[in-house]
Amino acid sequence: MNLPGSPFLQYRGEDLYLEDVRLADLATQHGTPLYVYSRNAMRAALAPYQQALEGRQHLICYAVKANSNLAVLQTFAQAGCGFDIVSAGELARVLAAGGQPGKVVFSGVGKTRDEMKLAMQAGVKCFNVESTAELEVLSDVASQNGLTARVSLRVNPDVDAGTHPYISTGLKGNKFGIAHELAVETYRRAAQLPGIEVVGIDCHIGSQITDVSPYLDALERVLDLVEAIESHGITLHHLDLGGGLGIRYTDETPPDARTLIGQLLARIDVRGHGHREVMFEPGRSLVGNAGVLLTEVMFLKPGEQKNFCVVDAAMNDLMRPALYEAYMGIVNTRQRRGETTTWDVVGPVCESGDWLGRDRDLNVQPGDVLAVLSAGAYGMTMASNYNSRGRAAELMVDGAQVHVIRARETVESLFAEERLI
Numbered sequence: 210m211n212l213p214g215s216p217f218l219q220y221r222g223e224d225l226y227l228e229d230v231r232l233a234d235l236a237t238q239h240g241t242p243l244y245v246y247s248r249n250a251m252r253a254a255l256a257p258y259q260q261a262l263e264g265r266q267h268l269i270c271y272a273v274k275a276n277s278n279l280a281v282l283q284t285f286a287q288a289g290c291g292f293d294i295v296s297a298g299e300l301a302r303v304l305a306a307g308g309q310p311g312k313v314v315f316s317g318v319g320k321t322r323d324e325m326k327l328a329m330q331a332g333v334k335c336f337n338v339e340s341t342a343e344l345e346v347l348s349d350v351a352s353q354n355g356l357t358a359r360v361s362l363r364v365n366p367d368v369d370a371g372t373h374p375y376i377s378t379g380l381k382g383n384k385f386g387i388a389h390e391l392a393v394e395t396y397r398r399a400a401q402l403p404g405i406e407v408v409g410i411d412c413h414i415g416s417q418i419t420d421v422s423p424y425l426d427a428l429e430r431v432l433d434l435v436e437a438i439e440s441h442g443i444t445l446h447h448l449d450l451g452g453g454l455g456i457r458y459t460d461e462t463p464p465d466a467r468t469l470i471g472q473l474l475a476r477i478d479v480r481g482h483g484h485r486e487v488m489f490e491p492g493r494s495l496v497g498n499a500g501v502l503l504t505e506v507m508f509l510k511p512g513e514q515k516n517f518c519v520v521d522a523a524m525n526d527l528m529r530p531a532l533y534e535a536y537m538g539i540v541n542t543r544q545r546r547g548e549t550t551t552w553d554v555v556g557p558v559c560e561s562g563d564w565l566g567r568d569r570d571l572n573v574q575p576g577d578v579l580a581v582l583s584a585g586a587y588g589m590t591m592a593s594n595y596n597s598r599g600r601a602a603e604l605m606v607d608g609a610q611v612h613v614i615r616a617r618e619t620v621e622s623l624f625a626e627e628r629l630i
């Protein structure tokens with residue numbers, strides 16, 4: 210069988226292994242639903258980014274929202290990464306995991322004054338500012354506290370990344386970034402504001418991008434702006450090209466990071482910008498194919514129109530199918546011989562949108578443990594407690610070693626902050 214993504218996930222005989230660990234054993238020992246990540250798959254996904262940027266002033270800022278478990282952040286911090294955060298909560302996680310504040314960039318359209326102050330006090334590398342209004346407030350917070358905010362403006366290059374509308378961010382109609390036409394005047398404003406130090410420019414055009422061309426288009430537009438901005442005497446030290454590189458969920462063929470970055474750097478050099486620090490903010494491409502969600506088959510419910518395979522993981526554990534109608538591979542952790550049947554794999558939550566996979570050919574029996582593939586990104590971080598379901602446990606495997614990196618949430622903890630009247 211052809212599994213997407215990670216060479217660290219493979220069948221040995223009939224059993225599915227992540228690195229040197231048999232996944233069915235983990236389900237028996239730790240229960241299901243269960244997220245399991247491969248530490249070496251994360252390191253292997255980072256390597257082509259690092260190789261492509263070797264010998265150049267650069268910073269790879271892992272986008273924390275893709276998977277914010279402390280042990281994941283620790284893995285990237287130890288590998289030399291910085292972090293792209295979107296809240297004070299994510300900043301606290303980065304610091305708790307041993308990340309350096311000087312390597313943190315703070316993105317997002319709705320930073321609060323408290324968040325701005327905390328991030329400035331922590332000494333983040335840069336705020337990626339998304340509007341003039343935010344810029345004015347940031348300047349005010351900085352001045353009031355005798356601090357300086359280093360900023361880059363997130364510009365909206367108005368390119369179509371060709372992805373699902375919910376995950377494209379670089380088009381005119383999106384809420385993100387400062388419109389291309391307004392960028393120069395906003396930079397001029399920024400340069401005059403007290404407490405603001407302009408240090409760079411950034412863009413982030415979307416997610417699950419499987420083509421190099423939207424990146425190249427965005428780069429040209431951003432470099433045009435850099436030249437226009439610098440003609441007004443404003444110096445930009447760094448160029449942050451965001452994240453968004455796609456992964457293979459089923460039959461996508463995204464470029465590998467080394468190819469993508471190689472092409473971008475070549476263009477940067479040709480246009481005479483090779484002296485700038487280059488930054489990227491990858492999330493999904495570093496962790497997506499490093500993780501699986503294990504779930505046990507509870508009941509088989511064959512029907513006239515549809516056959517339902519009811520499993521113990523649900524949309525609250527893994528939102529992507531319900532939210533984006535996303536396809537995620539589903540396989541049995543112990544392959545059975547014989548005929549397959551077509552199943553809709555669904556969870557126990559009281560919503561018709563609660564499905565993990567539709568029309569999947571599987572040979573399954575109650576008690577089998579299924580693996581939902583490519584679940585390392587935007588899985589656990591989007592999990593909720595809907596239907597009063599405690600969130601899954603998380604494990605990290607490293608070779609043959611297994612680390613519990615988050616205990617299963619207890620039911621009592623779900624309502625511990627609630628009070629009877």
Ligand SMILES: *Cc1c(COP(=O)(O)O)cnc(C)c1O
Pocket residue numbers: 272274275293316317413415416417451452453454490491492493494
């Ligand atoms: C979400 C996000 C990223 C990471 O996107 P991926 O598709 O996971 O690589 C990077 N930068 C910003 C500003 C983001 O919002």
